Every structure is written in structure tokens, then in C-alpha cells.
Amino acid sequence: MWLLYGANGTTGRLVLSIWQKAFPQLPPPLLAGRDPSQLALLSQTYGSPYEAFSLQELPTLSLPELPRLVVNLAGPYEHTALPWVTWCEKQGIAYLDACGEWRTFQRLYARGSSVPLITAAGFDTVAGEAALFLLRQRYPQARTLHLYIYAKGGFSAGTVQSALTMLPHGYYQWQAGHLTPIPFQEVRQTLQDQVVSFFSATLAELITFPAWNPDLVRLSTWVALPPRYLRWRSFLERVFAWQPFAEAILKLVRARRTPLAQQMNLSAESLVLAKAEEAPEALLLRTPQAYVFTAWTVLRSVEFFLAEGAAPGPASALSRWRDRLWQALPGTWVRWQPL
Numbered sequence: 001m002w003l004l005y006g007a008n009g010t011t012g013r014l015v016l017s018i019w020q021k022a023f024p025q026l027p028p029p030l031l032a033g034r035d036p037s038q039l040a041l042l043s044q045t046y047g048s049p050y051e052a053f054s055l056q057e058l059p060t061l062s063l064p065e066l067p068r069l070v071v072n073l074a075g076p077y078e079h080t081a082l083p084w085v086t087w088c089e090k091q092g093i094a095y096l097d098a099c100g101e102w103r104t105f106q107r108l109y110a111r112g113s114s115v116p117l118i119t120a121a122g123f124d125t126v127a128g129e130a131a132l133f134l135l136r137q138r139y140p141q142a143r144t145l146h147l148y149i150y151a152k153g154g155f156s157a158g159t160v161q162s163a164l165t166m167l168p169h170g171y172y173q174w175q176a177g178h179l180t181p182i183p184f185q186e187v188r189q190t191l192q193d194q195v196v197s198f199f200s201a202t203l204a205e206l207i208t209f210p211a212w213n214p215d216l217v218r219l220s221t222w223v224a225l226p227p228r229y230l231r232w233r234s235f236l237e238r239v240f241a242w243q244p245f246a247e248a249i250l251k252l253v254r255a256r257r258t259p260l261a262q263q264m265n266l267s268a269e270s271l272v273l274a275k276a277e278e279a280p281e282a283l284l285l286r287t288p289q290a291y292v293f294t295a296w297t298v299l300r301s302v303e304f305f306l307a308e309g310a311a312p313g314p315a316s317a318l319s320r321w322r323d324r325l326w327q328a329l330p331g332t333w334v335r336w337q338p339l
Helices: 008-023 038-048 055-060 077-091 100-109 123-138 157-169 205-213 226-238 243-255 256-260 292-310 317-327
Strands: 002-005 030-033 051-053 069-072 094-095 116-118 144-151 172-173 180-182 185-192 195-202 216-223 269-276 281-288 313-314 334-338
Touching: 002 008, 008 038, 030 038, 030 077, 030 256, 038 051, 038 077, 055 077, 069 077, 077 094, 077 100, 094 144, 094 292, 100 116, 100 157, 116 292, 116 317, 123 144, 123 195, 123 269, 123 281, 123 292, 123 313, 123 317, 144 185, 144 195, 157 205, 185 269, 205 216, 205 313, 205 317, 216 226, 281 292, 292 317, 313 317
Parallel strands: 002 030, 002 069, 030 051, 069 094, 094 116, 116 313, 144 216
Antiparallel strands: 144 269, 172 180, 172 216, 185 195, 195 216, 269 281, 281 334
């Protein structure tokens, strides 16, 4: 059995929908979250049991049956990851998430673990690490890398909350074994004959990819951002460090969870570009819409874990299963374009 926490969220609902349609071999998850009424409706729809509880109840939580794996899809992970990891370690249970927050990974990778921590099973990190991995497979000498992520189709409230909580902590690249600060800046890249503006972003790959590629010299990460975010970015950076203001903004975002989910275009595609200063061409990777892709990567990771387990300690989903995970995902392609 596996437990799905955040089952009522945007990604959780997609995971359940795709599980029902495409993963008949996986047992039903135990649905978990804070809202008993919504969990009851999901339980009726998918025929899965449910338990409603808050993270504050974890230290005294008693379940009828312990799962083999906890899948945490509730962000911001800066607040939810450590409570779940602590509980999983106490129970001897594996943990999986779709986190993309670099500060959370810093903590998890620094502390280690006695149980498997299958981190970064979401779109941005799986697709990002896959692009970097495939680039280095073709050009093993590539050690100075640049990654650009263009996720189309909208954002969930959870993603917006995670992005906002990272705002006060600055922008970094990975260089010579550690994170070094960089200014916020814009660069332009060509994707499928379209020129796209990308902006500095401290992505999870700066922690996860060097962990299994220790010979890297430098890695920078960039994202395409909505124009409305750019208009407010500098203001939010200045004031988001003030906790009462930050909590008020996050509360507004949570209140818009349903409209944000309804506005998503689940048929959109997402694009990832990986370049190396030592390679004569760049890799362009296309995936299905980011949240659809995340649902598939989470379910494939659950499938692999339940079939064969995983080594203890923190490691990204892509680093654990590499070619197998990438090849098991639908609707993806890779193209090479000269620089």
C-alpha cells in the first residue's frame, strides 16, 4: 500500500485520474489530506480508503495499516517535507515527493536518511535532469551546463506558493562544488524557431544534479516567467521577507486554488533546453503539460519502488532510475539543434 498526501490538490487529482486509467497494476492509494469532505468524495470516485489529518497530528498519527511509501504532493515543501520525512524515518517507511524547492533539498541532502527519500519526482526536476543527463551522454566532456525550462499551460496554487516562499532567498548557480550568488538577469534562447526570454532561477537541479555528477564545473538554471510576475517581482522580493505580509499573500493564493486549476491548459506542451559550453549543439526536450508529466513521473516512480524498492538516503527520482524512468514516460521527444 502507498499513501497519497495532498490527494485533493491539483497534482493529486491528476495522479488519481491517470492512476485509474493507465496503472491498473498499482494498488489503490490511501488518500490523505486535511479536508475530510473532499477526501470522502475522492474515495467514492476512486474506491480508495482515506484518512483526514493535519501535519500537526503526525507525531501521534496511528493508521490501520502502515504504507510502504508516502507520496507527499502538498507544498510548499519547505513546510511539509521535514515533518513527513521525520515520520517516515520513525516508522521505517520510504518517502517520495514532487518538490522543486532548492532550500528543501539542501536540508534533506545535508541530513541524509535511514530510509529511501525519493525526491524531485516532478516535471521541472525530472525533465531538467533528463535533459542534462542526455546531453552528457552524447557529450561526456560537457561540464559547464546551462538549463532553460519553459512550462506552458498555467500554474497550480501549490507551485505559486513554493515560488513565493523562495523569493527572499536570492538567485544562485552551482560552481566549484557550492552555490554562488548571481544577479537576476534575462537571456534569450531559440526554441523551435521561437525566441523566448528566460530569467535567473535557483532550481532544484542545482542541488540534485551535481549530487550524481560531481565532476561538473558549473551549472546555471533559468525559467520563462509570465509578464505579470515580472512586473511584481522586485516588489515581492523586498516585502516577502516580512512574515505577516507573506502569510497574507499565501492565503490569497490558496483561496484561488480552484480558479487556477480550472484555467490550466492540460493539452499544452512544455519545453526544456540544455546547453554546454563544451558541446557544438543543444538538446531540446519536449514533454506533455507540466502537471500531467508530473503525475506520470510520480506514478512511474511509485511503480518502480513498489516493484524493487530503493536505496536509503536522499536521491532524485531521475538519478535512481535514469533511462528507465525517462523511457517509461509518454509523449516526450528529444531534438538536437546546432549552436
